[in-house]
Amino acid sequence: MKYAGIVGIVAGCTLLAGSAFAVHAEVKSSAERLKTGIAESVKPAVAIANDAEAPYCTPKFKEVLARVIHACGLEGGAARRGCQPADVKTLASISDDDFNALFTPLKDRGGVVMYDDGSEKLDDDGKKMLEELWVERKGARYFFIVARASKTGTPDFNRSLSHKRANSAFFHVGDKFKEPDLDKQVGLLWLGNEFAQLGKEYCEWNVSRKGKPCAAEAINRSAFVSWVDCQL
Amino acid sequence: MSGAPRRWPSALALVASLIGLVFGGLSTLDYSRHLDRQVHDIHCSFIPGLAAGGAGENACRAAMYSPYSALFRDRYWGGIPISLFAVGAFAFFASYALYLLLAGPRAPRRAAQFFGAVSLTPLLVSALMFAISALKLGQYCKTCVGIYISSVLLAVSGIFLLLDARSKGAPAPAADKPEGAAEGAGAGRPVGSLWLVPGWLLALGIFTITPTLIYLSALPSYASYITGCGKLAKPTEPNNALLRHTPAGAKQPATLFVDPLCPTCKAFHKRLEADGIFERLDTTLVLFPLDNECNWMLDRPLHPGACLVSKAVLCGENRAVDVLEWAYDNQERLLEGAKSPAGLATVRSAIREKWSNLDACIDSKDTKLRLDRMLRHIVNNQLQVSTPQLFLGDTRLCDEDSDIGLAYSIRKLAPDLRLP
CATH class of the missing domain: 3.40.30.10 (Glutaredoxin)
Structure with a gap:
């Protein structure tokens, strides 16, 4: 019986020591792996949430956009809001046609809000279009309002008029949606009648006055508005 | 029925204890491996040591991640896995069963009675864990089932040992024994001193708690890791959209x-x-x-x-x-x-x-x-x-703290949050 007892005790101690050793070794091994960390190459790459990046965001488009954003008050806490024709000409450093061509991919994303002659007042269709486009933001970071005026009248008058048109669209969005950081989302450009006038073919775009007469003069009494799905 | 106690219950107890030890050990090793805050394969098979995939592993992982798999989870990262206690206890039962097997009829009745009584404890714990698996988790992990089965076998063997110890009748009073007759010799099986019982209980306690103490002594500190996964830079949304x-x-x-x-x-x-x-x-x-x-x-x-x-x-x-x-x-x-x-x-x-x-x-x-x-x-x-x-x-x-380290991490990140 003594022999059995001794064997039992030895077996018990062996099992206990073996179990304890195995547990200790595994915990220590985990502690070591915890300390050294998992290799970066083994870690799965996780994307970081970001603004949308549409195919039309070409380097040239983004370059112009970035210049406008920085120079026209959307970033950097600048006090001024918007860019006028002289600014845009300088900033964009491209011809009128090239400037307009940059916005061609936004044909389906944006719309042309049309105004009466010599007026900056939004009609109901214009307001509706603005509201509908605004809620279609998706992943876009910036909303652009590019206002124009027709050739009728002096450059100074048209510059001022297009500025008012840009503002009327901007204020309507602000009044309707009460966005607290609207200044940092909306880029205003007013081109008067001096830069990047639209051709009659733009009447085929998404215009606020559908089914109404549209000519080169009418299409320039407008503000082109669109979200821009580019990471800048 | 012969007068000598049967040996097969002791043999069964030894086998059951060793099976329980293996399953408990594998479960503990799986748990310990996750202390590095990464996800690893786990053993989840009725064949000890075989890793499993698919639904089988899901059940074992669900059991491991559940709040019922460990104690003091808010005090230690991952807590103390209950399988650790099983490892110590089954090691004790295995050695005790070996002793009973080798001693045979010379083993004191008290030893068999003690074993019969304490061999039911793994079954009680297994029954509780089985109920939790059925009612709370809705699935059964194979490693856990291995422990349940070994607990049942151990309890069965313990009951037979207990019955054997009783069926031999009460030991003859000392006064009736022939002068100089050694305990266990002749007609009577030795009873054994009552003082042995606290000693065995103490040994069972030491066996059960030792792996836990070793485990805790080797646990690393997690304090610097749990706060390093970033901050919410802008908690508020200006349009009350949240x-x-x-x-x-x-x-x-x-x-x-x-x-x-x-x-x-x-x-x-x-x-x-x-x-x-x-x-x-x-x-x-x-x-x-x-x-x-x-x-x-x-x-x-x-x-x-x-x-x-x-x-x-x-x-x-x-x-x-x-x-x-x-x-x-x-x-x-x-x-x-x-x-x-x-x-x-x-x-x-x-x-x-x-x-x-x-x-x-x-x-x-x-x-x-x-x-x-x-x-x-x-x-x-x-x-x-x-x-x-x-x-x-x-x-x-x-993410690494969202499973077995959840309770601990939450207590550290939100000390005022009183967990039940």
Whole structure:
């Protein structure tokens, strides 16, 4: 019986020591792996949430956009809001046609809000279009309002008029949606009648006055508005 | 029936104890391996040592991640796995059974009686864990079942040893024994001193607790790891687009980013509920559907239909969490519906069936805008495109701490949050 007892005790101690050793070794091994960390190459790459990046965001488009954003008050806490024709000409450093061509991919994303002659007042269709486009933001970071005026009248008058048109669209969005950081989302450009006038073919775009007469003069009494799905 | 006690119960006890020791040991090693905060394969098979995949492993993983797999989980990262106690106890039972087997009829009755009595304790614990598996987890891990079976076998052998010890009749009084007769010799089996019982109990206690002490002595410190997974830079959303869930008495602010059709979110939510954490959080709920129908950060849907279901949750407003929990409960059906030829119409129909009053709201532009704003809030905080993500205050709970380290990490990140 003594022999059995001794064997039992030895077996018990062996099992206990073996179990304890195995547990200790595994915990220590985990502690070591915890300390050294998992290799970066083994870690799965996780994307970081970001603004949308549409195919039309070409380097040239983004370059112009970035210049406008920085120079026209959307970033950097600048006090001024918007860019006028002289600014845009300088900033964009491209011809009128090239400037307009940059916005061609936004044909389906944006719309042309049309105004009466010599007026900056939004009609109901214009307001509706603005509201509908605004809620279609998706992943876009910036909303652009590019206002124009027709050739009728002096450059100074048209510059001022297009500025008012840009503002009327901007204020309507602000009044309707009460966005607290609207200044940092909306880029205003007013081109008067001096830069990047639209051709009659733009009447085929998404215009606020559908089914109404549209000519080169009418299409320039407008503000082109669109979200821009580019990471800048 | 012969006068000598049978040996097979001792042999059975030895085999049962060794099986229990192996299954308990594997379970402990699996648990210990996860102390590095990574995910590893786990043993989950009736054949000890064989790793399993698929549904089998899911059951073992569910058991391991459950709050019932370890003690003091809020005090130590991962807690103390209960299998550690099994390892020590089965080691004791194995050595004791070996002793009984070798000693045979010379083993004192008291030894057999003691073994018979304490051999029932693993069965009691196994019965409790089996009930938890059945009622709380709804699945059975094979490693655990291995321990249950060994506990049953051990209890059966213990009962037979107990019966053997009794059936031999009461030992002859000392006065009736022939002068000088040694205990165990001749007709009577020795009884053994009563003082041996506390000694054996002490030994059982030492065996049971020793692996735990060794385990705790080797545990690393996790303090520096659990706070290193980022902060919520902009906790507020200027348009009040985010949802709030503030149960009575909840004081700890938390922000939870979830996708209603994400299985991990569902599991995480269930875990928070099972641990009694969710109802103690003043939660800001942000929907983060991983579905490119509304989420521009993806080029394909990870969880098709998630945008539609997220809108339903948004429209739930005061009952948003109810809608979310319904989505979790019906997740597989909703995902299958979204992938079917009818696609979103199936999902829409399922929502309408349960939440008919949300129909108009789901289609409204305001809801679309609100969901966009939630997603923009995620962009503004430059979060990872993954779900779920929980921030306690402004500190992110690391993914690595969201399973067995959850209770510990929550206690460290939110000391005021009193867990049950």
